[in-house]
Amino acid sequence: MSVLGVEGEERDDFSNTESKQIRQRSLRLLGSLLRPVRGQVVLTLVVVVLSTAAQVAGPALIAIGLDTGLPALLAQDWMPLSLTVVAYLVTGAAGAVLIAQYTVLSARISQAILIDLRKRVFLHTQKLSLEFHESYTSGRIISRQTSDLDSIRELLDSGINQLVQGSLYLVFIAGALFLTDWVSGLILMVSLVPLLVLTRWFQIRSQRLFRLSRVASARLIVKFVESMTGIRAVKAFRTEKQNQKEFGGLVEDYRDVNGRVIQLFGIFDPGLVLIGNVTVAAVLLVGGFRVADGQLAIGALLAALLYARRFFDPMEEMAMFYNSYQSAAAALEKISGVLEEEPSVPDPAKPVDLWHAQGTVAFEGAEFAYTKDRVILPEFSLRMPAGQTIALVGSTGAGKSTLAKLIARFYDPTKGRVTLDGIDLRELHPKDLRRAIVMVTQEAYLFSGTVADNIAIGKPDASLEEIQAAARAVGADAFIQGLPNGYDTDVNKRGGRVSAGQRQLISFARAFLADPVVLILDEATSSLDIPSERLVQEGLQTLLADRTAVIIAHRLSTVAIADRVLVMEHGRIVEDGTPADLIGGTGRFAQLHAAWRDSLV
Known part of the structure; x- marks a missing residue:
């Protein structure tokens, strides 16, 4: 049904x-x-x-x-x-x-x-x-x-x-x-x-x-x-x-x-x-x-x-x-x-194991549509090499988040396929998929429990030392230590005892502790102030090394750490290149970058 x-x-x-x-x-x-x-x-x-x-x-x-x-x-x-x-x-x-x-x-x-x-x-x-x-x-x-x-x-x-x-x-x-x-x-x-x-x-x-x-x-x-x-x-x-x-x-x-x-x-x-x-x-x-x-x-x-x-x-x-x-x-x-109700993204009948993923993501003739007359992503092909940091930019509704959800297999493509190291995500064992790909969304949801419990969701058997190391890597350790009970502080329902930016930092620490080979950040820095964003970017540059990363951001300052920029409009990739090359050009990204710099002035 x-x-x-x-x-x-x-x-x-x-x-x-x-x-x-x-x-x-x-x-x-x-x-x-x-x-x-x-x-x-x-x-x-x-x-x-x-x-x-x-x-x-x-x-x-x-x-x-x-x-x-x-x-x-x-x-x-x-x-x-x-x-x-x-x-x-x-x-x-x-x-x-x-x-x-x-x-x-x-x-x-x-x-x-x-x-x-x-x-x-x-x-x-x-x-x-x-x-x-x-x-x-x-x-x-x-x-x-x-x-x-x-x-x-x-x-x-x-x-x-x-x-x-x-x-x-x-x-x-x-x-x-x-x-x-x-x-x-x-x-x-x-x-x-x-x-x-x-x-x-x-x-x-x-x-x-x-x-x-x-x-x-x-x-x-x-x-x-x-x-x-x-x-x-x-x-x-x-x-x-x-x-x-x-x-x-x-x-x-x-x-x-x-x-x-x-x-x-x-x-x-x-x-x-x-x-x-x-x-x-x-x-x-x-x-x-x-x-x-x-x-x-x-x-x-x-x-x-x-x-x-x-x-x-x-x-x-x-x-x-x-x-x-x-x-x-x-x-x-x-x-x-x-x-x-049947899941629209069902588990594979005969799952393929992938114990040690490298992180190469590819779209092969992929298309996504909610209905026949509502195509969100027209048919396209794209390859994201292992270890590459890719920034997805574009206006609201361009299809950036949908593309990211296809990588995380929140949705399956209507046509074609999405692969990880050559294996169709629809055939990959769910445990291997969730271990290999992690997505941090704009809504940094915290569950009732301690700060340490929330960070350890991606790795329940993690030690306190590992949890603290992950928090330090994203710049969250300082404010956590300042909480009434440090890592043992109860964040209350929906993280009511910490600010929106702090919740985002905790969600970063959670994702990094899980140590995926593919990390997706969907507007994940939107709740951070400028100093916090710079602190996180320092951590990101270290932690994104040797892993495939897809960053969706309206703040073009986040794009600076990317190796490659994909500009999307109306579900299509209209530009593809390095940040320096695209900024120096006359295309859509150069216009977005110029508008962003003017907004800072």
């Missing part, structure tokens, strides 16, 4: 074919989750059958006690009544023990399924390509891991219990009622007609409402996450009131949908009570006349009334199950949609 297909699941106007496909996809996911715990499921079903049978035996034993035990007691024979009482107590105790066991077993199954599902969603979304994450908003991903999984948890923790116990309870009670008095059983069967009509009415209307509820909930989460993630822009452009208005509208939509759901239950629940009361009254009326005629024992009538009344007890709980089920089904649809 494409990314657009997943986004489309936020709609509620599916065709019959689409709805069928989505249901089948959800059932496949559910089946794969149940398969590892099928033994526990069978054991749990056995326990719940026995516990339900023990609970249903009560009214029948009361009838036996009244119709058999009491006459025997009047004849001075206390044994039948005593045995009936003992049997009642034993079945009650057995039912309680089995219910407790069922609760424990079902909880273990639900937790095992949830753990499996949470891991799947997290691991799969990590494996998906950059294209997916650039198209599928972070708020929706968070919604899949939070509210959607919570809906499934509610269904597994209580909804399934209500369904299984309620369904068995209904079947056992109906069977016991027919065995006790078949006429009362027929009355119960007649009451099922209005009951089924009411249930179907509820099902049709609630299905759409619960899906709307999931959509409204997801939109709330998306808006909240986007607002909090972009809080700096919110503050800078004073959009608090606009956000408040938009979020308030989403809250109102969510409230309205939930209000309509509550109204639905406001009709359904009283309807159940009415049907149940009418049924019990009918059993009492007919049974009373039959007792008077001697056709039915008084104990049997009492048992029939108890069974008829108990038959409707689980109905409300089962209605609540349907509430949980609809919410969880909509959530499962969305989660299964994410899990059905």
